[in-house]
Amino acid sequence: MGKNDLSWKNFWPYVGGLLLCIVILFQIMRLSDADLSVPFGYLQNGDQFLNYFFFKHVLENGWSFHNPSVGMPFGLDLQDLPFVEAFHFFMIKLMSLWGLDFARAINHYFLLTFPLVFLASLFVLRQFHISWLPAFVGSLLYTFLPYHFWKGDSHIFQTAYFFVPLIVMVILWIYLGEVKMARRKEDSTKGDKSSFYKLTFSILICFLSAIEGFYYSFFGAFLILVAGILGAFYRKAKEALLTAVLLVGVIMMGLLMNYFPTIKYVYDHGKNPIASVRTPNESEMYGLKIAQLLLPITGHRWEPFSKLKETYNRSAPLVNENDWSSLGIVGGLGFLFLIVLLFVRSSNFIFGNILKGLSFLTISALLFGTLGGFGSLFSYIISPQIRSFTRISIFIAFFALFAIALLLEAFRERTKTNSKWQFLFYGLCLFVLGFGLWDQTSPRFVPPYEKNAETYQSDVHFMKTIESHVPENSMIFQLPYMVFPEPEALFLNRMLIYHPFRGYLHSERLRWTYGSMKGREGDRWQRATSAKSIPELLQDLRDVGFKGIYVDRFGYPDSGKGIESQLFEILGSGPLVSEDQRLVLFLIN
Numbered sequence: 001m002g003k004n005d006l007s008w009k010n011f012w013p014y015v016g017g018l019l020l021c022i023v024i025l026f027q028i029m030r031l032s033d034a035d036l037s038v039p040f041g042y043l044q045n046g047d048q049f050l051n052y053f054f055f056k057h058v059l060e061n062g063w064s065f066h067n068p069s070v071g072m073p074f075g076l077d078l079q080d081l082p083f084v085e086a087f088h089f090f091m092i093k094l095m096s097l098w099g100l101d102f103a104r105a106i107n108h109y110f111l112l113t114f115p116l117v118f119l120a121s122l123f124v125l126r127q128f129h130i131s132w133l134p135a136f137v138g139s140l141l142y143t144f145l146p147y148h149f150w151k152g153d154s155h156i157f158q159t160a161y162f163f164v165p166l167i168v169m170v171i172l173w174i175y176l177g178e179v180k181m182a183r184r185k186e187d188s189t190k191g192d193k194s195s196f197y198k199l200t201f202s203i204l205i206c207f208l209s210a211i212e213g214f215y216y217s218f219f220g221a222f223l224i225l226v227a228g229i230l231g232a233f234y235r236k237a238k239e240a241l242l243t244a245v246l247l248v249g250v251i252m253m254g255l256l257m258n259y260f261p262t263i264k265y266v267y268d269h270g271k272n273p274i275a276s277v278r279t280p281n282e283s284e285m286y287g288l289k290i291a292q293l294l295l296p297i298t299g300h301r302w303e304p305f306s307k308l309k310e311t312y313n314r315s316a317p318l319v320n321e322n323d324w325s326s327l328g329i330v331g332g333l334g335f336l337f338l339i340v341l342l343f344v345r346s347s348n349f350i351f352g353n354i355l356k357g358l359s360f361l362t363i364s365a366l367l368f369g370t371l372g373g374f375g376s377l378f379s380y381i382i383s384p385q386i387r388s389f390t391r392i393s394i395f396i397a398f399f400a401l402f403a404i405a406l407l408l409e410a411f412r413e414r415t416k417t418n419s420k421w422q423f424l425f426y427g428l429c430l431f432v433l434g435f436g437l438w439d440q441t442s443p444r445f446v447p448p449y450e451k452n453a454e455t456y457q458s459d460v461h462f463m464k465t466i467e468s469h470v471p472e473n474s475m476i477f478q479l480p481y482m483v484f485p486e487p488e489a490l491f492l493n494r495m496l497i498y499h500p501f502r503g504y505l506h507s508e509r510l511r512w513t514y515g516s517m518k519g520r521e522g523d524r525w526q527r528a529t530s531a532k533s534i535p536e537l538l539q540d541l542r543d544v545g546f547k548g549i550y551v552d553r554f555g556y557p558d559s560g561k562g563i564e565s566q567l568f569e570i571l572g573s574g575p576l577v578s579e580d581q582r583l584v585l586f587l588i589n
Helices: 008-029 048-061 086-098 102-127 132-143 146-159 163-176 190-212 214-233 240-269 290-294 303-315 321-325 328-341 352-369 374-381 389-415 419-440 449-469 499-505 521-530 534-544 561-571
Strands: 474-479 510-512 546-552 583-587
Touching: 008 102, 008 132, 048 086, 048 102, 048 146, 048 499, 086 102, 086 190, 102 132, 102 146, 102 163, 102 389, 132 328, 132 389, 132 419, 146 321, 146 389, 163 190, 163 214, 163 240, 163 352, 163 389, 190 214, 190 240, 214 240, 214 352, 214 389, 290 321, 290 328, 290 389, 321 389, 328 352, 328 389, 328 419, 352 374, 352 389, 374 389, 389 419, 449 499, 449 510, 449 546, 449 583, 474 499, 499 510, 499 546, 521 534, 534 546, 534 561, 546 561, 561 583
Parallel strands: 474 510, 474 546
Antiparallel strands: 546 583
């Protein structure tokens, strides 16, 4: 594998690069000001509270698909949702050995993804004979992409894209004909043995990527097939296509293993057609946009670039998650180089075969992920379950920065006999790294630590106050009613999606109504009960055994004044109120 990076002499460059990665991370996020007991993304506008729920659920319940503390009075069965992140859940469960709560666990997890992405990227670049300094440049720029920071707590599992470089390595091996289906007895050369070992390693990577998550493994499978076709017909590597089909089969097997609990649950309990609804048109809404790849990041450090991006985001249609796909100037140049390379003969280039492969892969990913591209056809013809095709940008980013590392290495090779030119090479590498980090990071990547802590502590104190006023294991009814999962709108007035999980997250001995799976009995009961008049509602809750009504004022256009006055009139006592005046609880006698 490349330059024998597994030898001890190459151990220390990895350690040194890792330390540099950590130092850069501390500087960008100002971690010296951080409180790791408060989630970095507590005030984000996204799905972060769903991920907080998953972290706490796994920490407390392990691999169980049933959560007895939400979805009352029935509890929540999660099997309707296909869990394809077994790898991540395993890592979360390991964190329980250190006694971390959900907040510390998710913060540590997010921070851990940076060194893991760096090490995976560095390892892969080294396998293709790129020397240390260009490999450091490419790996660090890939690690600190805007995508990594913007995903944050809202898409925590997608920040862990350390499998992407490894999948790309497998893809290039297939394209270059370096992987064979089997080694015959008469094949005893070192190259044949290496090919066989690479096949074994590729199978392992494909399986792990499948249990890591659906999006990256799906895009990886597509690009593996592309590499197999290119290898078989463009490079005349006959076994490439068969190898590609084998590895795609491995990915499908891993995904099927993840889906099996859901398949069994649906067989036993019947299909729930509204649990996770996707429509083909969503692939158009969340498609990749070339403009977003090449434009500066939102909140750029240089004001003209920042204004340019704000102007685009304000006036262009369908600006959403694709805003996070910016490659930065360095990555953008690598991307444009690979596009131009499609039309240039590269046989005389150093690393010409690899660059040509990256060029083919880039255009393939672009055609698949772009708005109205082949991904949209896949959604309409085969399945709409994949909708955010813009996430293939993380593959394009690695292709682009891989190309930059190769170009730097080619420059080193051409000038290595001239000490003056070598000095220029070192300066160029340092400039590209420094400029790239400046260009693709932003002060906005620093979480609002103080505001996060203020809101977080208000929620903690309020839930502890509730626990002190009701018996252990009391059931608390939550208003307003919100569908779980994936309501039709991300906001209910000022209450964000999944915010009702606040109660569960900050209590240890209470049970909450939010979290009933839509389409199942618990959700039907909760929806019907919430729609009743206040006197009927209270009577039903007393009959079932509820001890309190929790109201999120942000969920009402009048900030809850109407429902609070009705509850006060009937119950005869005022509510408990959170420090930030947002949450209230009426005790049911």
